[in-house]
Amino acid sequence: MKKLLNTLYITRQESYLHKERETVVIKKGNEKLGQFPALSLGGILCFGRVSVSPFLMGFCADNGIGIAYYTEYGRFLARVQGRQTGNVLLRRTQYRRADSDEHSTAIARLFVAAKIANSRSVLLRELRNHGENPVLGDTSEKLASSLRRARSARSVDEVRGIEGDAAANYFSVFDELLRGSGFAFGGRVRRPPTDPVNALLSFVYSLITQECVSALQGVGLDPYVGYLHKDRPGRPSLALDLLEEFRASWADRFVLTLVNRRQVQVSDFITEASGAVRLQDDARKKLLTLYQERKQEELTHPYLQEQVPIGLLPHCQALLLARHLRGDTEFYTPYVVK
Template sequence: MHLFVQEKGAFIAKHQGRLRVNKEKTRLQEVPLLHLQQVIVNGGGVGISSDAIRACSEEGIPIHFISSNGTPHSSLYSAGLTGTVLTRRAQLRAYDGPPGVALAQGFTLGKLQNQANLLRYIAKYRKEAAPELYDSFMLVASEVVDSLQAIRNLRGGCVDELREQLMGIEGRYAARYWGALAALVPSELAWPGRETRGASDPFNQVLNYGYGVLYGQVEHALVLAGLDPYAGLLHADRPGKPSLVLDLIEEFRQAVVDRTLLGQINRGWSIERDERGWLVAATRERIVEKVLERLESAEAYEGKRQPLRHILQCQARHIATFVRGEREEYTPFVMGW
């Protein structure tokens, strides 16, 4: 179960093994801690008691805070989760040698393969009904082969020597990927193409909010694996920038967010916004619901079908075992189609 709280004036308290959400004298929600996976607090004006925080910490339940546009700004975990010194030392050493290069290449390879596979997934359902669309999607998907080979051919002693080239290859294919997906976005949404921060159109706002929800799930998986979310490889260091979260999320954007939200708008979902051009509460709640629901669905992984949430956690653990030298190579997650 997930507790999502966004109403201004709401207060989260602990009551006899449960988290209870009240606003003034009205009870909005009540969830047993035993079945709770996480708490997501959206926007401002929401309070939480120290007893509720302590209960979540003791039960291993993360509390994520995201802004009204989906930007994650903080998370609360048990302090004991950050005490994995050996893994963190190995993670920092990896940056300056071959393990860091292998991980940065792996994250990029995973992202590109998943972009291509999502295009193939979409295309296969349109082969008869829209053959021109099918051909264009399959063409862009096939172009990934050259990009993958270019990434595998890169050589360097540390990730700093390769980052610019990796990001350049990734950026060129991303432009083709989003250019192809533009054909699926209804014209009434007036989609200008992919935009991140400060997007003013509804579909980019929905995507950015979905990525914000996924961001919290990735960060939690990394912390549980004993890794430092701020010590990344593909994404450069910057104060306050959770670079490793941004690295690992690349493997899961397409399977969890892009596929889910493209499916929603193509099934007629109307994105509602207020007079300021911001997503309304019901729209934000639906995005959270659908992204978290998708994380519980299964994909082929290591010889069997497993929930995407479990796959995400396994990938985080694979990073940890790889940097500690307990795994020979890091293999990115690639979705089926």
């Protein structure tokens, strides 16, 4: 159970929420887990087996407190929304800004700057832990240069070009980070992945993308209208924008952990007739178990300064983005590892 800004996150399984005068009470069985003044809440997010009384639902609807339901693993299920939440106005603002190159550039710059900064942090972490490596050191300087350019980019196309150059530099040395027996990385290959490392990266990116979709839906944003990624039927562009912050800091580091701790082996993959490489079923189940365990690990959010499970990071960032679009904050603050 986490309270972040004005949103209450309920992650304790079998919890029950009900209204007591002007407060929200959280219980499990006969044990009271918490009690919060309703006036301090802007939203309640329920993960897994969490029940909410009908009277509390009605009270929240009348007072503009949104209630969103997710599976235990973060997939969006449904949202109970009252008349006064302003979600339509929020989405209209989202759409207007997406149609404005000036506003799109301002937000896209932040997504890409966070991605580059977090990619550079992965390389610097390797240098701290394993000593000097001229190749990694040189690439780290290139990423620092890309970061400076991203902060001053004047169009979305320029931002995309800088992001592409930075990604190419970063993945050109990714093989230096791998220590698992038999694993090699010759560059990023997406559709389809043609080696085990690319298969892992694509799979984990896909998992986190769904986390971002759920988080954006939970705060009332449209995950299909973004700022960095162009609109395309069926593509969750805003979720992919948000994913940029988590590629290196969450996904890449998780993949490196799997490989370097030998939690996955080359024998866990199969090559299909098309040349695509994918995990075998048993290995995929093991990876998903490890992924859920990683989501439960806590860290201090650099902006909120609260202990947050890794799995709730997309929800924190979606909330911050919604606050910015509503005009509550002048700038959006992306997730950057310190």
